[in-house]
Amino acid sequence: MDDRKKNRFKTSRRFFLGQAVTAAGTAIAAPKLLDSLSPTSTDQANAAMLSSQSEVGKVPITLKVNGQTRALTLEPRVTLLDALRETLGLTGSKKGCDHGQCGSCTVLVNGDRIYSCLTLAIMQEGNEITTIEGLAKGDTLHPVQTAFIENDGFQCGYCTPGQICASVALLDELKRGCASAITPNLSQTPKLSTVSSAEIRERLSGNLCRCSAYNGIVSAVQQSAGQSPPSPIATIVTSEELA
Amino acid sequence: MKSFTYQRAQSIQEATQKLMQARTEVIAGGTNLLDRMKVFLDEPDQLIDISRLSFNQIQPTSQGGLRIGALVRNTQLADDATVRQNYPLLSRAILSGASQQIRNVATIGGNILQRTRCPYYYDTGFACNKRKPGSGCPAATGLNRMNAILGASDQCVAVHPSDMCVALAALDAIVEIEGAKGKRQIPFTDLHRLPGNQPQFDTVLQPGELITAVILPPMSAAKSGVYLKLRDRSSYAFALVSVAAIVEISQNKIKTARLALGGVAHKPWRATAAEQFLIGKSVDDDTLQQAATLALQGAKPLAYNGFKVEMTKRAIRRAIGISANGGGLA
Amino acid sequence: MVSSLNRDLNRKDGRAKVTGSANYSAEHPVKDPAYAYLITSTIAKGNIRSIDTKAAEKAIGVLAVYTHENTPQAAKPTNNWAASKIYESRLPLSDSQIHYAGQIIGVVVADTFERARDAAHLVKVTYQTETPNVVLNQSTFRTAPPNFGEEMAFKIGDVKAGFAQAKTTIEATYTTEMELHAPMEPHAIIAEWNGDNAVTIYEHSQWVALSQRTYAELLKIPPANVRIISPFIGGGFGSKAFPWSHAVLCAIVARQVKRPVKLVVSRRQMTANVGHRSETEQTVKLGLNADRKLCAVEHFAKTATSPVENFVEPCVIITPVMYASPNLKIDQEITTLNVGVPTFMRAPGESPGMWALESAIDELAWASGMDPIELRSQNQTTLHQRKNLPFSAKFFTDCLTTGARQFGWSDRPNKVRNIDRNGTLSGWGMAAATFPGYRGQASAKVRLLPNGTVHVMTAGNDMGTGAYTVVAQTAAEKFGISIDQVRVELGDSFFPDGGIAGGSQMTATLTPAVANACDEVLKVAQAKSLNEAIAALQRSGKDFFEAVGSAAPGAETKQYAFNSWGAHFCEVAIDEAIGRLQIKRWLSVMNIGRVMNAKTAASQVRGGVIMGIGQALMEECLLDPKTGLPVIYDLATYHYPVQADIPRIEVTFVGEPDLNFNPMGVRGVGEIGITGVAPAIANAIYHATGKRLRSLPITPDKLLS
Numbered sequence A: 001m002d003d004r005k006k007n008r009f010k011t012s013r014r015f016f017l018g019q020a021v022t023a024a025g026t027a028i029a030a031p032k033l034l035d036s037l038s039p040t041s042t043d044q045a046n047a048a049m050l051s052s053q054s055e056v057g058k059v060p061i062t063l064k065v066n067g068q069t070r071a072l073t074l075e076p077r078v079t080l081l082d083a084l085r086e087t088l089g090l091t092g093s094k095k096g097c098d099h100g101q102c103g104s105c106t107v108l109v110n111g112d113r114i115y116s117c118l119t120l121a122i123m124q125e126g127n128e129i130t131t132i133e134g135l136a137k138g139d140t141l142h143p144v145q146t147a148f149i150e151n152d153g154f155q156c157g158y159c160t161p162g163q164i165c166a167s168v169a170l171l172d173e174l175k176r177g178c179a180s181a182i183t184p185n186l187s188q189t190p191k192l193s194t195v196s197s198a199e200i201r202e203r204l205s206g207n208l209c210r211c212s213a214y215n216g217i218v219s220a221v222q223q224s225a226g227q228s229p230p231s232p233i234a235t236i237v238t239s240e241e242l243a
Numbered sequence B: 001m002k003s004f005t006y007q008r009a010q011s012i013q014e015a016t017q018k019l020m021q022a023r024t025e026v027i028a029g030g031t032n033l034l035d036r037m038k039v040f041l042d043e044p045d046q047l048i049d050i051s052r053l054s055f056n057q058i059q060p061t062s063q064g065g066l067r068i069g070a071l072v073r074n075t076q077l078a079d080d081a082t083v084r085q086n087y088p089l090l091s092r093a094i095l096s097g098a099s100q101q102i103r104n105v106a107t108i109g110g111n112i113l114q115r116t117r118c119p120y121y122y123d124t125g126f127a128c129n130k131r132k133p134g135s136g137c138p139a140a141t142g143l144n145r146m147n148a149i150l151g152a153s154d155q156c157v158a159v160h161p162s163d164m165c166v167a168l169a170a171l172d173a174i175v176e177i178e179g180a181k182g183k184r185q186i187p188f189t190d191l192h193r194l195p196g197n198q199p200q201f202d203t204v205l206q207p208g209e210l211i212t213a214v215i216l217p218p219m220s221a222a223k224s225g226v227y228l229k230l231r232d233r234s235s236y237a238f239a240l241v242s243v244a245a246i247v248e249i250s251q252n253k254i255k256t257a258r259l260a261l262g263g264v265a266h267k268p269w270r271a272t273a274a275e276q277f278l279i280g281k282s283v284d285d286d287t288l289q290q291a292a293t294l295a296l297q298g299a300k301p302l303a304y305n306g307f308k309v310e311m312t313k314r315a316i317r318r319a320i321g322i323s324a325n326g327g328g329l330a
Numbered sequence C: 001m002v003s004s005l006n007r008d009l010n011r012k013d014g015r016a017k018v019t020g021s022a023n024y025s026a027e028h029p030v031k032d033p034a035y036a037y038l039i040t041s042t043i044a045k046g047n048i049r050s051i052d053t054k055a056a057e058k059a060i061g062v063l064a065v066y067t068h069e070n071t072p073q074a075a076k077p078t079n080n081w082a083a084s085k086i087y088e089s090r091l092p093l094s095d096s097q098i099h100y101a102g103q104i105i106g107v108v109v110a111d112t113f114e115r116a117r118d119a120a121h122l123v124k125v126t127y128q129t130e131t132p133n134v135v136l137n138q139s140t141f142r143t144a145p146p147n148f149g150e151e152m153a154f155k156i157g158d159v160k161a162g163f164a165q166a167k168t169t170i171e172a173t174y175t176t177e178m179e180l181h182a183p184m185e186p187h188a189i190i191a192e193w194n195g196d197n198a199v200t201i202y203e204h205s206q207w208v209a210l211s212q213r214t215y216a217e218l219l220k221i222p223p224a225n226v227r228i229i230s231p232f233i234g235g236g237f238g239s240k241a242f243p244w245s246h247a248v249l250c251a252i253v254a255r256q257v258k259r260p261v262k263l264v265v266s267r268r269q270m271t272a273n274v275g276h277r278s279e280t281e282q283t284v285k286l287g288l289n290a291d292r293k294l295c296a297v298e299h300f301a302k303t304a305t306s307p308v309e310n311f312v313e314p315c316v317i318i319t320p321v322m323y324a325s326p327n328l329k330i331d332q333e334i335t336t337l338n339v340g341v342p343t344f345m346r347a348p349g350e351s352p353g354m355w356a357l358e359s360a361i362d363e364l365a366w367a368s369g370m371d372p373i374e375l376r377s378q379n380q381t382t383l384h385q386r387k388n389l390p391f392s393a394k395f396f397t398d399c400l401t402t403g404a405r406q407f408g409w410s411d412r413p414n415k416v417r418n419i420d421r422n423g424t425l426s427g428w429g430m431a432a433a434t435f436p437g438y439r440g441q442a443s444a445k446v447r448l449l450p451n452g453t454v455h456v457m458t459a460g461n462d463m464g465t466g467a468y469t470v471v472a473q474t475a476a477e478k479f480g481i482s483i484d485q486v487r488v489e490l491g492d493s494f495f496p497d498g499g500i501a502g503g504s505q506m507t508a509t510l511t512p513a514v515a516n517a518c519d520e521v522l523k524v525a526q527a528k529s530l531n532e533a534i535a536a537l538q539r540s541g542k543d544f545f546e547a548v549g550s551a552a553p554g555a556e557t558k559q560y561a562f563n564s565w566g567a568h569f570c571e572v573a574i575d576e577a578i579g580r581l582q583i584k585r586w587l588s589v590m591n592i593g594r595v596m597n598a599k600t601a602a603s604q605v606r607g608g609v610i611m612g613i614g615q616a617l618m619e620e621c622l623l624d625p626k627t628g629l630p631v632i633y634d635l636a637t638y639h640y641p642v643q644a645d646i647p648r649i650e651v652t653f654v655g656e657p658d659l660n661f662n663p664m665g666v667r668g669v670g671e672i673g674i675t676g677v678a679p680a681i682a683n684a685i686y687h688a689t690g691k692r693l694r695s696l697p698i699t700p701d702k703l704l705s
C-alpha cells in the first residue's frame, strides 16, 4: 500500500478534478463529493490539464489487425481484447470472462488461436492479428462461417466469433499434424477427412457455449473438414406415422 | 490491474538485472501473470517482457536428451516430434492442461512458475498466507475439496496446478537457472518447495533469477510413460488428481519405476518410496495396491478432500498398469 | 403458397452473428463513453463502518466515485410485474447495510475501463461484521409464500390412508446445489442521457417494454423518454428479464456525470449480483398399489432466498401435473440466507422438482419391478390435478413409446451393473420432461414497402431462441413469400410491446401477433393478398403501409391446461475404478405442439439438455461457510459442460399442433429440455453401478467405487 501511494505521488498529478471534460471538450460538473474536496473553478487551463492527464502513462502501440496497420495510444496494461473492442471498435471479439476461462475472445495471431483477454496489446506489436471481422472476404463468408450458419452452430451468438476463430485454427492445426490429449497415437495424428468427433470436441473444449450449440459446432467443423456431418434438424414423427 | 511500465528485455542479463529492482516482474506468455494482476494478486510497477528473447528452442543434448528453452510454447513442446516419440507422457500432460489457446501462448517457464488456483488465494477478499504472510489460511478449515493431501502445513494447503510439471518430475528433468549472480542447475523436483511456514515462496528461485531451460535426460523407459488426469469435467479443468508413471519391465519384473503425482501437494510430488518398492516386483493387483498405499502414506486429508486419497491410489494403479503394458492413452 | 413453417430454415440473424457484426449491450457505439466499475462487499453480513474513496478519486482518469453516502436514490418502483419489475427489491446503495457477499457498495466512473477497475480497488472499506448464515441445513424455515399467486401447498385425498394401501413404498431425499445462469455475455449496460429527462438504455432485456416502464419509474421520467435497445442478448436463461441493481446504478450515475456510461459486471461480480438458482432439498415419498397405480404421492421441498428478495424456487408444483394419484400432498418451506437474489433460471421449479420426482419414480420402478416407461405411462394424468382441467394436445405417451423404439429400450438388461465391450459399466436411464405452456400478450408492427419487402417490428426479442427466424417465417407464410423478403427488427422499445422472452413463451406469444399484424396491413391496403397490397401501395404513392396487430390468450385457459411433454433417454459408460463417466448416447423426444422450425427448435432442446447435463454432473456454486464469500466464482471454478463432455444429442418431435393454445398451434420449447435430464443421468448411473446418487452434482468422487 505504502509503496503504491509513494508511486502515485511520484507520477505528479496532484492537481484537481472539480471538473471532468468530455472528449468534445465540454466541461461538466463533477459530483458533490469531489466538489467538497476541491476548487470548482471551470477555467480552461484546468480542462486542458485534465485532458493531458488522460494521456498519463499511455504509450504509442502499433497493431496489425485484419491486414491493416493501426496506430494507437494506450496504457501498457490494456489487453489486446480491450484494445480491439474499446479502441478499435472491433467488438466481434467478445469478452465473456476476461480471464482465459471461456474462449469468446479467441483471435488468431500469426494464424494461431489465442485468448485476446490474456495478452497485452503491446505484447502483440508486429504480429498479424486476425479477428472475426477479418475472416470474410467482402460479402463472401469464410466457409467455416457458412458452415456455422448451416449447422446451427450457435444460438445467442455471443460465443460464436470465438468458436469460429477457434475452428478455423483447429482445421489448420489438423493439417499441420498437431496432437490432442486424446489422440490415440501421438505419431499418427488425425487427418481432416477422418478426424473423429471426439477429437474435434476435445480440441474445441477451450470455447464454452452456455447456449450449448455444441453439436452444431462439431457439425460445422466436420463440414468444413470435408466430412458429411449429421443433420442438425430434429426428426419429426407425426401422429399418422405413429398409428 | 494496477498501472505499470512495460519494457521488452533485449537480453537475459538485462532481464535478470531489472528483476532485482523492487516491484518488478517478468512476463512470458502472460496467461497466468495477467490473470493474477487483473484481480490484484500481483501489483508490479514494472513488467519486463521476456517473451521475445531467444531461449525458445528445443535442442538435442549431447547425452541424447533434450534441452528445452524456457520460452518454448507449451504447444510447440507437446507437438515436438522427439518429445512425442521419446517422452509421450510429457506431450499428453501438456495437452491435458488448459486449452489450445492457452497452450499456444503459455511458455515452459511460465507453466512451471504458475501459481496455485486455490480459490482462497485467488480472491483478495479472503485472508491467505501465500498472498499475505501471517494473515491466515481459511482454506485449511474451509471448502478445501481441491486442496492438498500431502506435504501441506497448517499455514497453507494449496496445490501446484500444473500438469506439465508432474510429467517433468517423473522424467528426472533438470532446471537451468540464470540470475544476476550467474547460472546454476538443479533437479526439477527440488525447484518447487513445500509451504512450511513460508507459503509465500513457491520455489527456491532467488530474487532476480530466471528459468532459462529445462533439460530432459535420455530415458528409454519414458516411451511407455503414462499421464492420467482425473477432473470434474472432461477437458479444460484443473486436475483433481493426476499421475505420471513410467515403469520399465524386464523379464516380467519391474526394472525401474518413476511415479509423480499432481493435484495433491504444493509441488509436483514424486512418490519415491513407492518407486523403490516396485523395483523387482511383478505387475499384479497386489503390487499395485501396495505401491499405491506407500505413495499415499502420510496423506492428511482435509474436511472435503478425503476422496483424493483413494482416487490417487486408483489413478496410480491404473497408470502403472498401462505403462507396464507399453503406455499410451490413459 | 410457399410454406416456410415446419421447416428447417437457417437463422435469420445468422450472418450478423457469424461475422461479429451483431451488437450486444456493451457494444453499441456511443460517443465518448465513460466506464463504470462496481465496488463490492467483501463481507456477507454487517454494516459499512467507513468507506474511504480519496485515493480512488485522485486516481488518473477518475470522474466520480459513488457510494451510499453520495448517490442520488432511484425512486421506489411499484415492482408488481405490470407497472415495473426489478430483481432485487432493495435499491442499490440505499444504506450501509450488507446482506450478502459481493453486494454492490459503490461504483467508480473513469475515462477508461482499466482506470475504473484500478480505482475501484483503491477504495478502502471498513466493516462492522456480523456472522452470516449461508448454510441451508443450519437455518430455520418458514412456509414458502405463493409463486405467481399459486400456493406451494396442495392436497388431494389423504396421503396417510393412501400409503396404507401401498404395496411398494419408497421415500428419499434429493438435493441440488446453488446454480448460476452464467450466460456467456456478462451483464452489461450503456446508459446515455439526453439532458436530465430522457435516456437511452442499451441493455439486454428479456422484456423490453416492461424494462422501459421500470426505468421510467426508477428515474422519475415519462416512459416515452426511455428507450431500451436490445437487439441481441448473449444468453439470459432468466437472468436478463428485469433491471438488476448495477444497471439501475449505472443509469443514475450516467445522469450525474453527464456522459454515456458503460458498465460491465465482471464474471466474478456476476456470482452474487445477477441471480442464481437456489439450492434445494426435497423429499419425495411414493406409494404404488397392487394395480401398479400410484396410491399416494408426497413431495416436500426446502429452498433458500435472500434477505433482499423473497423468491421461491417452486420445486413441488410440478408433481400434481405429472402423475395422477387420489392421495397427493405437496408443500414447501424457505429460509433466508446471506446470499444474493435467487431468481428464475431455466425451468424454475420444474428443473429441480423433476430431478427429485423422476429419480423417485425410477426408484419406485426398481422397487416394484416395473419398467420405468410403463410406470410413467400408466400413471400419467389426463387432468391437471390442481386446475382440474384436461390437458390440451398431450402426447406424452407418444414421447415414451417413440423414444423407447428409437433408443432400443427393449434391449436394456433388466438388472444393474452390466459391463460393455470396453470393460466399463454401462447404464441406460430415462426420465420424463415437462414444462407449462405459457402465453402472454404481444403486439407487432408490420410495414409493407413498395418493393414488396415486409418489415416486422416488435420490442420482443431473441436470446438465441430463434425469434428472428420464426417471426420472419410467420410473416412469410402469411404472405406466401420467402423469408428473405422479410426484414425483422427486434428489441427496441420504440416498437410495440412484444412480451417477454421467458417462460418459453416468446414464440407462442409473438407469432400470433405477427400473423394478426399481417392481416391488419392487408386491411389498411384494402387488399386480399400481398400482391394486391403492393399494387395498392404503388398506386397510392405512399412510402409504406403499416399496421399493428396484437394477440393475447383468451377463454381457452379456462377450458384446458397446457403443457409441453417429453422423455429423455441416455446411455452412460462409467469407469468406476477412477470415477470417470462418459455420456455415450442421448435421445430426447418432445411434444411441443407445432414445430415452427425443426432446426432452431432442436437447438433449443439440445441447449436445455446440455444445461441439464451440467446440473447433473458439475454445476455448483459454493460459499465459504464461515465468511459467506463464494469459493466458486468464475468460469474456471464454476464448471459447466465443454464440448468434450457432450455426445451427439438426437432430438425427435412428436404430436400435433396445439390449436387450442393459439392459432399457430405452438407451445414453448426453451425450458422443457432441461427438465428430466439430471434424473435420466442418475437413473442411468444407478443402472450402471447399482448406486443411487441423490445429491447433485454427481462429480467423479461420488462415482468412485
Ligand SMILES: Cc1cc2nc3c(=O)[nH]c(=O)nc-3n(C[C@H](O)[C@H](O)[C@H](O)COP(=O)(O)OP(=O)(O)OC[C@H]3O[C@@H](n4cnc5c(N)ncnc54)[C@H](O)[C@@H]3O)c2cc1C
Pocket (backbone or CB within 6 Å): A099, A100, A101, B025, B026, B027, B028, B029, B030, B031, B032, B033, B034, B035, B070, B071, B096, B097, B098, B099, B102, B105, B106, B107, B108, B109, B110, B111, B112, B113, B114, B115, B161, B162, B163, B164, B209, B210, B211, B212, B236, B237, B238, B239, C636
Ligand atoms: C482457464 C485456465 C485453465 C488452465 N488450466 C490448466 C491446466 O489444466 N493445467 C495446467 O497445467 N495449467 C493450466 N492453466 C495454466 C497455464 O498452464 C499457465 O497459465 C501457463 O502455463 C503460464 O505460462 P505463461 O508463459 O503464460 O506464464 P506467465 O503468466 O507469463 O508467467 C507465470 C509466472 O512465471 C513467471 N515467469 C514466466 N517465465 C519465467 C521464467 N522463464 N523465469 C522466471 N520466471 C518466469 C512470471 O513472472 C509469472 O509470475 C490454465 C490457465 C487458465 C487461465
Ligand code: FES
Pocket (backbone or CB within 6 Å): A094, A095, A096, A097, A098, A099, A100, A101, A102, A103, A104, A105, A106, A115, A116, A117, A118
Ligand atoms: S474473455 Fe478471454 S477467455 Fe473468456
Ligand code: FES
Pocket (backbone or CB within 6 Å): A153, A154, A155, A156, A157, A158, A159, A160, A208, A209, A210, A211, A212, A213, C184, C234, C235, C464
Ligand atoms: S451461442 Fe450463446 S453462448 Fe454459444
